[in-house]
Amino acid sequence: MLRTALLVAGKDLRQRLRDRSALVIAFIAPFVLASIVGLAFGGDFAFRATYAVADADRGPVATGFTDGVLASEGLRDLVTVRRVDAGEARALVDRGEVDAAFLLPAGLSAAVQAGRPATLTVVESGENPIAGQVARSLAEAYTAELAATGLAVATALDAAGRPPTEAAAQRLGERAAATRLPAQLVEGQVGGRTIEAANYFGPSMAIFFLFFTVSFGARSVLTERRQGTMRRLLATAAPPGGVLAGKALAAFTLGTASMLVMWLATTVVFGADWGDPVAVVALIVSSVLSAIGITALVITLAKTDEQAEGYSSLVVFTLALLGGNFIYLAQLPELLQRAALLTPNGWALRGFVDLVADGGGLATVALPVAVTLSVGLVTGALALYRARRLVVA
Amino acid sequence: MDDGPVLWCKDLRKRFKERLAVDGVGFEVAPGETYGLLGPNGAGKTTTISMICGLLRRDGGEVTVAGASLDRDPGLVKAAIGYVPQDVALYPDLSGLENLRFWGRMYGLTGRELNERVDATLEVVGLTERSGDKVSDYSGGMQRRLNIAAGLLHRPRLLVLDEPTAGVDPQSRNAILGNVEALGGEGVAVLYTTHYMEEAERLCDRVGIIDQGRLVAEGTRRELVATVGERDRIELAATGDLAALAGVAARLEGVDEAGVVAGGVHLVARDGRRLLPRLLEAAEHAGAEVTSVELVEPDLEAVFLHLTGKALRD
Numbered sequence: 001m002l003r004t005a006l007l008v009a010g011k012d013l014r015q016r017l018r019d020r021s022a023l024v025i026a027f028i029a030p031f032v033l034a035s036i037v038g039l040a041f042g043g044d045f046a047f048r049a050t051y052a053v054a055d056a057d058r059g060p061v062a063t064g065f066t067d068g069v070l071a072s073e074g075l076r077d078l079v080t081v082r083r084v085d086a087g088e089a090r091a092l093v094d095r096g097e098v099d100a101a102f103l104l105p106a107g108l109s110a111a112v113q114a115g116r117p118a119t120l121t122v123v124e125s126g127e128n129p130i131a132g133q134v135a136r137s138l139a140e141a142y143t144a145e146l147a148a149t150g151l152a153v154a155t156a157l158d159a160a161g162r163p164p165t166e167a168a169a170q171r172l173g174e175r176a177a178a179t180r181l182p183a184q185l186v187e188g189q190v191g192g193r194t195i196e197a198a199n200y201f202g203p204s205m206a207i208f209f210l211f212f213t214v215s216f217g218a219r220s221v222l223t224e225r226r227q228g229t230m231r232r233l234l235a236t237a238a239p240p241g242g243v244l245a246g247k248a249l250a251a252f253t254l255g256t257a258s259m260l261v262m263w264l265a266t267t268v269v270f271g272a273d274w275g276d277p278v279a280v281v282a283l284i285v286s287s288v289l290s291a292i293g294i295t296a297l298v299i300t301l302a303k304t305d306e307q308a309e310g311y312s313s314l315v316v317f318t319l320a321l322l323g324g325n326f327i328y329l330a331q332l333p334e335l336l337q338r339a340a341l342l343t344p345n346g347w348a349l350r351g352f353v354d355l356v357a358d359g360g361g362l363a364t365v366a367l368p369v370a371v372t373l374s375v376g377l378v379t380g381a382l383a384l385y386r387a388r389r390l391v392v393a
Numbered sequence: 394m395d396d397g398p399v400l401w402c403k404d405l406r407k408r409f410k411e412r413l414a415v416d417g418v419g420f421e422v423a424p425g426e427t428y429g430l431l432g433p434n435g436a437g438k439t440t441t442i443s444m445i446c447g448l449l450r451r452d453g454g455e456v457t458v459a460g461a462s463l464d465r466d467p468g469l470v471k472a473a474i475g476y477v478p479q480d481v482a483l484y485p486d487l488s489g490l491e492n493l494r495f496w497g498r499m500y501g502l503t504g505r506e507l508n509e510r511v512d513a514t515l516e517v518v519g520l521t522e523r524s525g526d527k528v529s530d531y532s533g534g535m536q537r538r539l540n541i542a543a544g545l546l547h548r549p550r551l552l553v554l555d556e557p558t559a560g561v562d563p564q565s566r567n568a569i570l571g572n573v574e575a576l577g578g579e580g581v582a583v584l585y586t587t588h589y590m591e592e593a594e595r596l597c598d599r600v601g602i603i604d605q606g607r608l609v610a611e612g613t614r615r616e617l618v619a620t621v622g623e624r625d626r627i628e629l630a631a632t633g634d635l636a637a638l639a640g641v642a643a644r645l646e647g648v649d650e651a652g653v654v655a656g657g658v659h660l661v662a663r664d665g666r667r668l669l670p671r672l673l674e675a676a677e678h679a680g681a682e683v684t685s686v687e688l689v690e691p692d693l694e695a696v697f698l699h700l701t702g703k704a705l706r707d
Contacts (some may be wrong), residue, residue, distance in 0.1 A: 228482030235476035
C-alpha cells in the first residue's frame with residue numbers, strides 16, 4: 001500500500017512538474033496576483049481617514065469632540081483633521097478631498113448645557129465607505145454619551161437651581177469624550193490593527209491558488225480513468241486505496257510547497273512577516289488538507305474531466321469571494337465578515353491575520369487550524385467514499 | 394501446477410442490468426500456447442478478460458492463473474498476468490522510458506533488474522532509439538508497441554492482449570503480430586482477443602469463438618473448420634455451354650454441388666485445389682471457355698457464419 005502510494009505520488013508529481021501551467025498556478029500566479037492586489041490596496045491596511053471639522057461652536061462640547069475624540073490616543077495616528085468652516089467642509093467632501101466632515105454648529109455647547117436638542121452633522125464623501133462609517137460611529141457614540149451626561153446636567157441643574165458653570169459643562173464634555181470608542185471601532189478588524197498588504201494578500205492569494213493547485217489530485221483520477229491507465233494500475237497488484245493515497249500525497253506535497261514558496265517569496269521580496277513559524281506551518285498544513293478534501297469531494301461528483309473543472313472552479317471562486325481572498329475582510333459589511341467564517345479559506349485567512357495582527361503562536365491559530373483540519377478530514381472522508389466507484393470495477 | 398494450464402477459467406458469468414454480457418464462458422490456456430477469443434464487437438471478449446484479470450467483479454465462475462485462485466490470491470494472480478488493454482494506456486506526458494520504469498516498479502521490479510528488463514523490452518518492441526521521447530510524440534503504432542511492452546516487463550506467465558491491433562497501420566500491425574508470435578516460443582501463455590479472423594488464424598494455436606456472451610465453439614483452426622465440412626467454394630467465370638460445363642463438373646469426383654449462375658458456374662467441392670486441373674480439362678471438353686477461377690477455402694469467418702448465422706464484422 002505504502003509502496004503503491006509513493007510510486008503513484010512520485011509519478012503524479014513528475015507529471016505536474018512537467019506541466020508549465022501547473023507550475024504557474026502553484027508558484028508564480030499567487031505571488032504575482034498578491035503583488036498586484038497589494039499595490040492596488042496600498043502599502044498596508046491600517047485604517048486611515050481625513051476628516052474636515054467645522055467648529056462654529058468653539059465651546060466645551062465641540063472641543064470635547066475635536067480634542068477628546070478625534071485627537072484621542074486611539075485615533076491620533078489614524079485620523080487627519082482639517083479645521084475649516086462649514087462651507088469649505090462641504091466643498092472638501094464634494095471634491096473627495098476628505099472622507100467626511102463634522103459640522104459642529106454655533107451654540108452646540110450652550111444647547112447641550114441647557115438640555116436643548118442639538119445637532120452634530122456628519123457629511124460623508126462616499127469614496128471611502130469605511131471612513132464614512134467610522135465618522136458616523138464616532139459622532140453617534142459621542143452624542144449618545146452627551147445624552148447620558150445630559151441627565152447629569154439636568155440633575156445638577158435641579159439640585160443647585162441654576163445652570164452648571166462653564167467648568168462643570170467642560171468636565172461633562174470631557175467625560176463624554178473619554179468614554180470608550182464605539183465598540184464597532186475598537187473591536188472591529190480595522191481599528192488599531194495594522195496588516196501589511198504582503199501579510200494579508202500573501203496568504204490570501206496562496207490559499208486561493210492552493211485550491212487549484214491541489215485539485216489536480218482528484219482530477220487525475222478521472223483523467224486516468226479516461227486514458228485507461230487506471231485499469232492498468234488496478235491490473236497490477238496495486239491496492240485501490242494505495243492509488244488514491246498516492247494521489248492525495250502528491251496533491252499535499254505540491255500544495256504545501258506552493259504555500260511555503262509563497263511564504264518565502266513574500267518574506268524575501270516584500271519583507272512580509274507571516275508570524276510565528278510553527279503556527280504558520282500548522283495553518284498551511286490544515287489549509288492544504290481542507291483544500292484537498294473539498295476539491296476532491298467536488299470532483300468526485302463529476303463524471304468527466306470537463307465537469308470536474310467546471311464544478312471545482314465554481315466552488316473555488318465562490319469560496320474565495322466569501323472567504324475574503326480578493327478583498328480585505330474588514331472592508332466588508334458585518335454580514336459578509338460573518339459569512340467568511342462559513343468557508344475554510346475564510347477561517348484560514350482569519351488565522352493568518354490573527355497571527356500577524358495579534359502575534360502569538362499555536363494558541364492564536366488553534367481554532368482556525370481545528371476548523372480547517374476538520375473540514376479537510378470530513379470532506380476528504382466523503383471524497384474517499386465516493387472515489388471508490390472510480391477505482392473499483 | 395507447472396505442467397498444468399497457465400490459465401483455467403470456468404463458467405464465467407457477468408450481467409449488466411438486463412443484459413447478460415458473459416454467460417458460462419470457460420477455457421484454458423497452456424504454457425506457450427496462444428489462445429484466441431474471436432468474436433464481433435460486443436460479444437463479451439473484453440468483459441471476459443476483465444474478469445480474468447480481476448478488473449471486473451464476476452457474478453459467477455472461477456479463475457485460476459499459474460495455480461493461484463483469483464478468489465483466494467488475487468495479488469498472485471495479478472502478478473502472473475501481463476495485461477495489455479485495448480486502448481493505449483500510457484502517460485503521454487512521460488517518455489517511453491519513464492512509462493516503462495513506472496509500470497515495472499508497479500509490478501515490483503527494482504534496481505538493476507528493472508533497468509535490464511526495461512532495456513530488453515524496449516529492444517524487443519524496437520523503441521530503444523526513441524525511448525527518451527515523450528509518448529505523445531510517438532506514432533500510433535509506436536504507442537501500441539510500447540503499450541504491449543508495458544505488459545511484458547515483469548515476464549508474466551500469462552499475457553492478456555485485448556485487441557492490440559485495433560486501429561493500427563498495416564506495418565505496425567505486422568510488427569505487433571510478430572512480437573506476439575515470438576512470445577509463444579518463449580513459453581508465455583497468451584490470451585488474445587480479436588475480431589480479425591486473419592489474426593486469429595495467424596497467431597492462435599486454439600481459438601474460442603464467442604458470440605452474445607457465450608463460447609459457441611473452441612478448438613484448433615482445423616478442428617473448427619471441420620465443423621463446417623471443410624468444403625471449398627469454386628466460382629468459375631466462363632462463356633459457352635455453361636449447362637454442359639455444370640453437368641460435366643457435377644460428375645467429377647469430389648464435387649458435391651454444381652450449378653449455373655450468371656456468367657459462370659458455382660461449385661461446392663472437397664479439396665478444391667487438387668480438383669482445379671481436372672475441372673479446367675472438363676470445361677474444355679464441354680465446349681466452355683473459362684475466363685477466371687475463384688477458390689474460396691473454408692476459414693474461421695465461415696465457421697463463425699456457420700455457427701452464428703452472421704459475419705464477424707456485423
